[in-house]
Amino acid sequence: RIFVYGNHDVSRIFARRACKGDRNEMKKRAIALDRAKWWKRFFREEFSNVYRKTVKGYDFIGAHWEGETNGRGVAFCKELEAFYEKVGSTLDRSKPFFHVQHPHPKGTCHGDEVWGQDDGTSTRVLSRFPNAVAFSGHSHNSLLDDRAIWQGAFTSVATATASHVGISSLKSGVAVGYENYG
Numbered sequence: 256r257i258f259v260y261g262n263h264d265v266s267r268i269f270a271r272r273a274c275k276g277d278r279n280e281m282k283k284r285a286i287a288l289d290r291a292k293w294w295k296r297f298f299r300e301e302f303s304n305v306y307r308k309t310v311k312g313y314d315f316i317g318a319h320w321e322g323e324t325n326g327r328g329v330a331f332c333k334e335l336e337a338f339y340e341k342v343g344s345t346l347d348r349s350k351p352f353f354h355v356q357h358p359h360p361k362g363t364c365h366g367d368e369v370w371g372q373d374d375g376t377s378t379r380v381l382s383r384f385p386n387a388v389a390f391s392g393h394s395h396n397s398l399l400d401d402r403a404i405w406q407g408a409f410t411s412v413a414t415a416t417a418s419h420v421g422i423s424s425l426k427s428g429v430a431v432g433y434e435n436y437g
Contacts, residue, residue, distance in 0.1 A: 256298055257308065260319040261357035261393065262331075265290060290319070305338040314352040316342075318377070331358050331373050339380045351386045351410075358393040363411030365402045369394050382408035390414055 263269045270285035286293045291302035308315045318332040346352050354377070359365060361375040371394030381387045387409035396403065396413055403413040 256300075257310075257315045257317055257353075257355055258298070259317045259355050259357055260286070260290060262320050265320050304332055304334045307342060313350065314346055316352065316354045318354070318356040320357050331356065332376075335376055336380055339383075343383065346384065346386075348384070348386055351388050352384070354381060354387055354389040356389065356391050359391040359413060360389050360411050363389070363405040363407065364391070364413040365394055365396050365400065365405075369396065371395070378408075381411075384409055388412065 265287045267285070267287045270281050270287040274280040274285060282288060294300065294302035304321060305316065305318045308317075316338075318335050318338075320331045321333060356373070356377060358371055358373040359369060360377040360381060361367070361372045362378055363372075371392075377389065381389055385408060389409060389411045391411070392414035394413065395415060398413070398415045400413075403415075405411040
């Protein structure tokens with residue numbers, strides 16, 4: 256299983272909305288209050304903010320969202336840089352490895368000005384690994400946009416959710432995402 260928590264999972268604001276402000280209900284069900292408990296319950300695995308799994312000889316690294324969100328320039332995972340310092344030399348550089356996080360690595364897919372990118376930490380870290388393929392999707396931009404795939408120092412691929420893809424954009428005429436809180 257390769258999953259990562261995103262901002263809606265760990266935000267106390269979204270937890271409060273989902274539980275209609277009922278603090279007792281939040282304590283019982285809100286992932287934001289105890290991510291490790293819910294991770295263990297759902298996946299029967301110990302929780303770590305950054306993890307590595309090997310599947311059929313390929314490495315997958317997942318980095319979870321940690322704090323509240325403002326959507327732009329988010330320092331979403333404080334342990335990311337230290338994690339790569341520790342495991343970087345053990346990654347097989349002769350084949351790709353896959354990095355999964357919720358916000359886009361800054362300045363990669365969908366460009367430098369897109370809403371929903373991190374603070375640049377992952378771009379800086381992953382730039383040391385030309386064999387890295389990063390998957391992200393916080394911006395909700397469309398897979399139909401040519402900028403959904405970026406190839407530079409590493410490869411960055413924007414994913415999307417079908418329930419949040421709109422049909423037009425004022426800027427480019429390309430399908431972009433929208434958020435429905437209703």
